Amino acid sequence: MGVELVLSTCILSFLFFFVPSLNLISAQPFDYPTAKLSTSWINDPSVPPHTVHFGDGSIATPVLLRGTLGQRFACGFYCNGKCDSYLFAIFLVQTNSISHIVSPTVSFPQVVWSANRDHPVKINATLQLTSDGDLVLRDADGSVAWSTKTAGKSVAGLNLTDTGNLVLFNKRKEVVWQSFDHPTDALLPGQKLLEGQKLIASVSKTDSRAGVHSLVVNAKGLFAYIQSNPPQPYYELYVYGEEKTNKPNYVKFLNGSLDYYLHSSEPSAPTHTIYIPPASSEQYMRLESDGHLRVYEWKSKWEVSADVLTGFAGECTYPLACGKYSICANGQCSCPGASSSTVRFFRQIREKYPSLGCAEITPLSCSASKDQSFVELKDVAYFTFNSSIANTDVNKCKSDCLKSCSCKAAVFRYGSDSTKGECLLLSEVFSLQDHDSEQRHYNSTVYLKVQKNTIK
Numbered sequence: 001m002g003v004e005l006v007l008s009t010c011i012l013s014f015l016f017f018f019v020p021s022l023n024l025i026s027a028q029p030f031d032y033p034t035a036k037l038s039t040s041w042i043n044d045p046s047v048p049p050h051t052v053h054f055g056d057g058s059i060a061t062p063v064l065l066r067g068t069l070g071q072r073f074a075c076g077f078y079c080n081g082k083c084d085s086y087l088f089a090i091f092l093v094q095t096n097s098i099s100h101i102v103s104p105t106v107s108f109p110q111v112v113w114s115a116n117r118d119h120p121v122k123i124n125a126t127l128q129l130t131s132d133g134d135l136v137l138r139d140a141d142g143s144v145a146w147s148t149k150t151a152g153k154s155v156a157g158l159n160l161t162d163t164g165n166l167v168l169f170n171k172r173k174e175v176v177w178q179s180f181d182h183p184t185d186a187l188l189p190g191q192k193l194l195e196g197q198k199l200i201a202s203v204s205k206t207d208s209r210a211g212v213h214s215l216v217v218n219a220k221g222l223f224a225y226i227q228s229n230p231p232q233p234y235y236e237l238y239v240y241g242e243e244k245t246n247k248p249n250y251v252k253f254l255n256g257s258l259d260y261y262l263h264s265s266e267p268s269a270p271t272h273t274i275y276i277p278p279a280s281s282e283q284y285m286r287l288e289s290d291g292h293l294r295v296y297e298w299k300s301k302w303e304v305s306a307d308v309l310t311g312f313a314g315e316c317t318y319p320l321a322c323g324k325y326s327i328c329a330n331g332q333c334s335c336p337g338a339s340s341s342t343v344r345f346f347r348q349i350r351e352k353y354p355s356l357g358c359a360e361i362t363p364l365s366c367s368a369s370k371d372q373s374f375v376e377l378k379d380v381a382y383f384t385f386n387s388s389i390a391n392t393d394v395n396k397c398k399s400d401c402l403k404s405c406s407c408k409a410a411v412f413r414y415g416s417d418s419t420k421g422e423c424l425l426l427s428e429v430f431s432l433q434d435h436d437s438e439q440r441h442y443n444s445t446v447y448l449k450v451q452k453n454t455i456k
Contacts, residue, residue: 030099033066040128055105081206085120319430323357329434366405374447381435389423397423
C-alpha cells in the first residue's frame with residue numbers, strides 16, 4: 001500500500017506539473033513576425049522546415065510570418081517559374097493554427113511587394129539586418145542587390161505588420177523605413193499611393209521586372225500610362241476640388257473603395273471615390289502586365305472581384321488589348337487590311353495568337369521617306385487622344401506626319417465640320433479600336449504610315 005501511495009502521489013504530481021506546461025506551450029504564438037539586429041538568413045530552399053514548394057511551380061522560404069489560421073502575410077525568398085533566381089518579397093500564404101504554410105496545391109503565394117524585382121538573386125543569397133540597422137540583400141557572389149540604406153538611423157528591429165507592411169523601427173517604435181513607402185505593382189487595404197509614387201506592372205506573371213504599364217497620382221487626378229515617348233495615357237480620372245492643405249495628393253485602398261484625396265487627408269472626406277465590391281476576406285489590388293488594375297479576394301481560392309480601370313468600352317480601351325498595330329473590335333483582334341485582296345502592309349506576329357498584334361511587312365525607313373504613304377482606316381480610333389494639332393483639317397494632319405520621321409500614324413477626328421478637327425501624331429502605335437461615330441458623336445479616322453515598296 002505504501003508503494004501504491006507513493007506511485008499515486010508521483011503520478012498526480014506529474015499531471016499537475018506536466019499538463020499545465022502543455023497548455024502554456026500551446027498558448028505560445030507560433031508566428032515569427034519580428035527580427036533583431038545582427039540577424040541573417042540564407043536562401044537555401046533545400047533546408048527545412050519553412051521552405052514550401054507550391055503546385056504552380058513557385059517556391060517560398062519565409063524569414064518572417066505574421067499570424068495563424070488563414071491567409072497571412074510572410075516575407076522571404078520567393079521564386080516563380082524556372083526558380084533559377086529569387087526575389088525578397090512579401091506574399092500572402094495559407095497558414096494553419098501553428099503558422100505552418102498549408103494547401104500548397106490550391107493556395108499559391110500572392111506577391112504584393114518585392115525589393116529586387118529588377119535584380120533577382122541566386123540560391124545562397126543572403127538577407128541581413130546588420131548591427132547598424134541596414135537591411136541588405138546580397139547575391140550569392142556577395143554583390144549588393146538591394147538595401148534599405150538605413151545604416152546609422154537608429155534602427156532597433158524589423159517587423160512584418162498584420163497589414164503586410166514591412167517596417168524597420170527605432171527604440172521608440174517609430175517607423176524608420178517601411179515597404180508601404182516603396183510600392184511595386186500592388187496595394188493592400190489601408191495602403192496609400194502618394195503623389196510622386198507609382199505602381200509599375202511586371203513584364204509577365206513569371207517575369208517580375210518592371211513592365212510598360214504604370215499607375216500614378218498627381219495634382220490633376222489618377223492616371224494610367226503605357227511607356228512610350230512620351231508616355232501615352234489609357235486611363236484618366238480628373239479630380240477637381242478646393243485646395244485644403246499643402247499635403248500631397250494620394251489614393252487610399254480601402255475595403256469597398258479606392259479614395260482620392262486632393263491636398264487633404266483623413267478624417268476629411270475624400271475628393272473622389274471609386275467604388276469596389278466590399279470583401280469579406282483578405283484582398284489586394286494589383287496593376288498587371290496587361291494594364292488592368294484588378295482586385296483579388298480569397299474565396300477558397302484567389303478570385304478577381306473588381307477590374308477597376310475598365311469602363312463601358314471594355315477591353316478595347318487598353319493599349320495592348322490586341323498588341324501593336326492591331327484593331328480591336330468587340331474583343332476580337334485583326335490586322336489592318338487583313339480582309340483586303342490588295343497589297344498588304346501588316347501581318348500578324350503569330351497567326352494562332354492574334355492578340356499579340358501585328359507587324360509591318362516592310363519597316364518604315366527615314367532615308368526612304370519619299371516612298372511613304374498612308375493606309376486609311378475609317379471609323380477607327382485610338383485608345384487615347386491628346387491633340388497634337390487643334391482646329392485643323394485632315395490634309396494638314398497627314399502632311400505633318402509625313403514630314404516627321406518619328407511619326408508613325410496620324411489620328412484625325414472631327415464633329416460636324418471636317419475643317420476644324422483635331423489631329424494626334426503618334427511615334428508609337430499600340431492597339432487601335434473600332435469606332436461607332438453615331439454612339440460617340442464624332443468621326444475618327446486613323447492614317448498608318450507605310451513604305452510603298454511592300455511585298456505583295
